Amino acid sequence: MVSAILVTIIATMSTWWVSHAITRTWLYPLWSGFLVALAMGEPIVGMKAAAYIQLTYLGWITAGGTMPGNLMVAGVFGTALTILSGADPILAPTFAVPFSLLGILTWQAYMTLNSLWVHKADKYVEAGDLTGVRMMNWIPSGILSFILNGIPAFILVRFGGDYATQALAAIPQYFINAFSTVGALMPALGIAMLLTYIGKKKIIAFFFAGYFMTVYLHLDTMAITVFAAIAGVLVYFFTVDNKKEEA
Amino acid sequence: MDQSIEKQPVKLRKIDLIKHWLGGYSQETCYNYERLQALGTTQAIIPVIKRLYKTKEERAKALKKYMVFFNTEPSFIGTVIPGIAASMEEQAANGVNVTEEDINSLRTGLMGPMAGIGDTVSQGIVYPILAGIACSLALAGNLAGPIMFEIFYKAIMLISGYTMYMIGYKKGKSAILNLLRAGTLNRVTEIFSIVGLMVIGSMAATRVTIVTPIAFTVGEVGVNLQKVLDSLLPSLLPLIAVLAVWKLLVKGKSPTYIIAVLFVVGIVCSLLGILSVPTAG
Numbered sequence: 001m002v003s004a005i006l007v008t009i010i011a012t013m014s015t016w017w018v019s020h021a022i023t024r025t026w027l028y029p030l031w032s033g034f035l036v037a038l039a040m041g042e043p044i045v046g047m048k049a050a051a052y053i054q055l056t057y058l059g060w061i062t063a064g065g066t067m068p069g070n071l072m073v074a075g076v077f078g079t080a081l082t083i084l085s086g087a088d089p090i091l092a093p094t095f096a097v098p099f100s101l102l103g104i105l106t107w108q109a110y111m112t113l114n115s116l117w118v119h120k121a122d123k124y125v126e127a128g129d130l131t132g133v134r135m136m137n138w139i140p141s142g143i144l145s146f147i148l149n150g151i152p153a154f155i156l157v158r159f160g161g162d163y164a165t166q167a168l169a170a171i172p173q174y175f176i177n178a179f180s181t182v183g184a185l186m187p188a189l190g191i192a193m194l195l196t197y198i199g200k201k202k203i204i205a206f207f208f209a210g211y212f213m214t215v216y217l218h219l220d221t222m223a224i225t226v227f228a229a230i231a232g233v234l235v236y237f238f239t240v241d242n243k244k245e246e247a
Numbered sequence: 248m249d250q251s252i253e254k255q256p257v258k259l260r261k262i263d264l265i266k267h268w269l270g271g272y273s274q275e276t277c278y279n280y281e282r283l284q285a286l287g288t289t290q291a292i293i294p295v296i297k298r299l300y301k302t303k304e305e306r307a308k309a310l311k312k313y314m315v316f317f318n319t320e321p322s323f324i325g326t327v328i329p330g331i332a333a334s335m336e337e338q339a340a341n342g343v344n345v346t347e348e349d350i351n352s353l354r355t356g357l358m359g360p361m362a363g364i365g366d367t368v369s370q371g372i373v374y375p376i377l378a379g380i381a382c383s384l385a386l387a388g389n390l391a392g393p394i395m396f397e398i399f400y401k402a403i404m405l406i407s408g409y410t411m412y413m414i415g416y417k418k419g420k421s422a423i424l425n426l427l428r429a430g431t432l433n434r435v436t437e438i439f440s441i442v443g444l445m446v447i448g449s450m451a452a453t454r455v456t457i458v459t460p461i462a463f464t465v466g467e468v469g470v471n472l473q474k475v476l477d478s479l480l481p482s483l484l485p486l487i488a489v490l491a492v493w494k495l496l497v498k499g500k501s502p503t504y505i506i507a508v509l510f511v512v513g514i515v516c517s518l519l520g521i522l523s524v525p526t527a528g
């Protein structure tokens with residue numbers, strides 16, 4: 001019961017961004033999923049599930065309130081369902097994706113209905129009622145997120161456990177294998193989306209540098225980051241000189 | 248002394264600026280399609296307006312101009328805009344000729360470019376690099392992964408956001424124009440893109456964990472296709488997968504479409520015994 005309530009709060013606040021100083025990272029499956037994992041008392045399994053979901057959405061950019069899929073719902077519900085069903089964490093993205101697609105609808109409902117409170121706030125501004133303006137910013141949107149995200153999360157965690165384990169047990173092993181393969185493929189999407197976003201032609205070779213340094217030299221991500229930073233600094237200073245000469 | 252009649256200048260205090268900057272992090276609390284961050288920015292600037300104006304009517308008038316469509320990146324870089332707005336409000340309250348239109352045209356003029364740079368920095372660089380490293384740690388069962396992600400992300404966000412806000416307040420609009428003109432931001436962005444690219448290159452090799460279980464015999468010799476591929480180029484299949492998805496994206500296919508493709512390809516290839524995940528561990 002306690003864990004269900006905690007997950008309800010996490011689900012609510014991952015969409016209702018009280019303050020980015022707190023909730024900015026709650027958008028991301030890695031952190032919101034990890035919080036769910038802590039709330040449900042399965043930190044390690046849940047963290048791995050969250051990380052697998054995160055990899056799928058690594059390159060997802062949300063700009064201007066549009067989202068290709070609902071990350072917050074994917075992270076919270078995907079991790080919760082993985083823990084509830086006792087499935088292998090690599091299956092987490094397969095669970096998360098349907099939620100994230102449904103989540104597009106709840107996100108659109110949230111963004112649409114929130115417009116109503118802005119009109120209320122217009123009246124408070126007109127009257128010079130500053131407290132009223134502040135209340136309109138926080139309270140109605142919080143209640144709305146609780147209804148759209150919190151309550152479904154509560155139902156899932158409180159009542160979904162038995163169904164989830166039964167459903168997982170009913171899936172034949174070859175399908176579990178197939179879903180694992182899908183899960184293993186999913187990070188390709190996150191990585192490719194990031195490539196389209198930051199991979200300008202003149203620097204794209206660095207992608208392959210990172211790739212082959214890992215494949216042949218077996219460097220881990222931390223080591224790659226160190227070398228990447230060095231490469232970045234070198235490029236920066238060498239291009240400074242060029243620019244100055246041109247000017 | 249007749250100068251004693253002159254109005255005492257109203258100055259913003261440090262605490263007002265800090266409240267305004269921090270309040271900006273609640274700019275997307277009531278995020279909505281109609282005016283996006285309008286209500287959020289209005290609510291954030293309340294401490295500034297309260298300091299500068301004493302009567303209800305003046306405050307209402309000053310706040311009203313913020314209730315218009317506004318959308319930028321509010322956490323890392325875009326904080327420069329409220330910084331500039333605060334300095335302009337201060338000038339206006341002290342009789343300098345700054346009109347409502349001046350303030351709003353500047354804000355709407357900057358919100359696009361700041362969103363562009365800000366989203367690239369926050370969502371295109373800081374987030375994937377940190378999340379990439381953190382995921383590697385997390386999948387190895389290390390709790391430091393997500394915790395490190397949280398701490399570093401927030402530290403970078405708050406330091407960058409505060410610095411940009413204060414630059415905006417102190418230097419006004421000239422600061423940001425200079426910054427844009429010199430192209431410094433673009434070049435720094437490019438450097439971080441290099442780091443980002445190498446990290447995701449590494450992740451392409453380690454995190455897309457597909458192998459092929461195909462094995463057959465040629466005469467007496469058993470051939471394990473994955474071993475052959477590994478001797479050719481280790482992690483060839485993951486690279487092909489990433490490049491294929493990239494190709495689809497460049498062609499303009501939507502992420503949802505690609506997810507559907509990955510589901511179908513993954514399930515079909517697994518059932519046919521063409522692809523699988525490594526069995527070890």
